[in-house]
Amino acid sequence: MFSSALMKRAGALAIAAALLPLSAAVAPSPSFAETQTFSKQGDPTPVKDEDGKYFDKNGAPTYKIQPDGTVDWFTYSGYRRYHAECHVCHGPDGMGSTYAPALIDSLKTLDFDHFQEVVVGGRQNVGGGNEKVMPSFGLNKNVMCYLDDIYVYLRARSDGALGRARPAKRENKSPATAEAEKACLGE
Amino acid sequence: MRRVVMVTAVAACSAFFGARAMANEGVLKLTQDPNQWVLQTGDYANTRHSKLKQINADNVGKLQAAWTFSTGVLRGHEGSPLVVGDTMYVHTPFPNIVYALDLNNEGRIIWKYEPKQDPNVIPVMCCDTVNRGLAYADGKIFLHQADTKVVALDAKTGKVLWSAVNGDPKKGETNTATVMPVGDKLLVGISGGEFGVRCHMTAYDMNSGKQVWRAYSMGPDNEILFDPEKTTSLGKPVGKDSSLKTWQGDQWKIGGGCTWGWYSYDPDTKTVYYGSGNPSTWNPAQRPGDNKWSMTIFARDADSGMAKWVYQMTPHDQWDYDGINEMILVDQEIDGKKRPLLVHFDRNGFAYTLDRKTGEVLLAEKYDPAVNWATKVDLDKNSPTYGRPLVVEKYSTQANGEDVNTTGVCPAALGTKDQQPASFSPQTGLFYVPTNHVCMDYEPFHVSYTPGQPYVGATLSMFPAPNSHGGMGNFIAWDARKGKIVWSNPEQFSVWSGALSTDGGIVFYGTLEGYLKAVDAKTGKELYRFKTPSGIIGNVMTYTHKGKQYVAVLSGVGGWAGIGLAAGLTDPNAGLGAVGGYSALSNYTALGGQLTVFALPD
16 A cells, blocks of 8 residues: 555656756755764654554654564665665665765765655756766656665665665565555556 | 878778778778777777887886876776877767877877767666777777767867767667777667667768668567578577577567677678677566577678677576677687687686687686686587586576575676776787676566666675685686686786787786786786776777887776775675675775876886
């Protein structure tokens, strides 16, 4: 269910992004000077569990990592999706590359809404001999159906709650999640 | 002076007689003159060897930076400059600026060409906005831009003589490769294997830019330019629908097989050679079959594009081992018989020695002992698996299936060698090969196709080859007659720079930390190193000006190498007690875009 709701939301955003003039998509570069305890994301403690998907008190998706290192399904799924769709530019484990920023830093200043906006609409920072362009992923189901997953993974990385290695133990995918995934992919 | 006269004479002949045979002769002659460097590959055979020997094993230790030039762009700089007569031509990554520099006037800029390209092409390019350089023929400089526009510039003025559009970036079609002028044609490849592009090799008329032929890597016989009776594979005709039969349904239409590597040419038989890349997607379970002709060496007639022979190295790829690396054409004695050879160091970790006339595979051996995904390539002509790699089940991402993490596969997706070209020295009879020494975990999963969007479907993590020297690369000397490593220099990072060997008995290459190194061709002993301003992923070249030999290389870290290595790789099994956290390249070098030219002190 969450997934179709997400797609509706994502679709609306995609249209919104398309209508925006180019300049509006170019958000100012995040500053690295901010030093909040949990950065822009706020307290990651889950207060709600929907079929193995966790939410913080602000209603944003969050991770749940147990003392033995077991991660929730979405953190694990986000790890996989990130390393398929994002890492060819943003580097392994959200650490950045020679031409795209480290998302473990970006998430210290980007909240969930802004994160979605950038992924859906893209972002451009051209000129100065170092052209940086992020494409719009609004139409890409392999990204849009896993937006929460990727966010949750990067949130855990950004907070320092999850290391660079592949999560060793994870919760299983719930039947509801599998269902929602299918519906989102249109299969 | 002599050279200027020759170039002019060639141009005049071409104009007078019509370009067909003469242009070919022109480039051929220029590549035989070691004072100039007119193709990225040095010559048609892709040997990257120079007969120059003013700089040699005895004096290379005294080499100095003679002059430098900043390109104004801070992205990965692949390829090398060209030198034609007294002019040097330097290219950059996106936005693909071209500079003509006057060697008679301390590198003053004669002209500059900067195309206007939509920045939206940038994120469609896999792995940075590199460009592997220009080519010269017949008074023209050829540039193949990131957005797939092919441009012919007047070498004297930079004026656009013609342009042609080779693909559509909105569908994920882009370019990073150089072009190859052959006869009266310009051979042009295309990228987009991570976007489900069906890739091709296209020939344009060198004088008008008109398309002459286009050969897809997969599809119906008339679109891949195969003659079912005459085109052979492993000595036998391929038969009807040789590609279509190896795909499920219409999947060949988004099949990949991109042609973003290097192209070589044998003027004696008028044959062009090149390799095709990975089949799309990276999830093998989603595309059953051998996926022909991805991962294939092609031998095609330069005039018609018809395929003479093909050899698929990695049928049904499960690891992203693109077959696009250079095909080096040499004549060497093998088993007591002089044969026309094609030597190819594939991403899959095997070095292949083929007879380039027949396509027979004479030898296929691992050029890094770490390679483990296959035990060997079956060269028994009576075997049902003749010509195929014998895949180790444990490392088969197909056998292990979707959603299973296959661990410890060597080499990693970037291959034992990526596009960074090797050199061949006729002096030693050896090949000098820049290599990666990196392994991976690979987990394929279901992915859906949207035109113009990435179509990948696998999660990868890479790490230095375990139980080895701890570094991520080697620079090796290889004997292609025996299939053996002669010497191997360990490197801390992957060697991502094209090699140059010379008659001075030395070999040059660059490193990701930014060193230009010269080593003894016989022993590998390091004779010289100089740290340039940024990591080197460009290729080393050499030329003379006013009788003095120079060596030049572009610095500017980036490309595939700039992704994983920038932040350093970790061992995914670090949690199990192995050593984790390898050194990050970002601790050694930073972005740059600079040409450094070296010479001996006067």
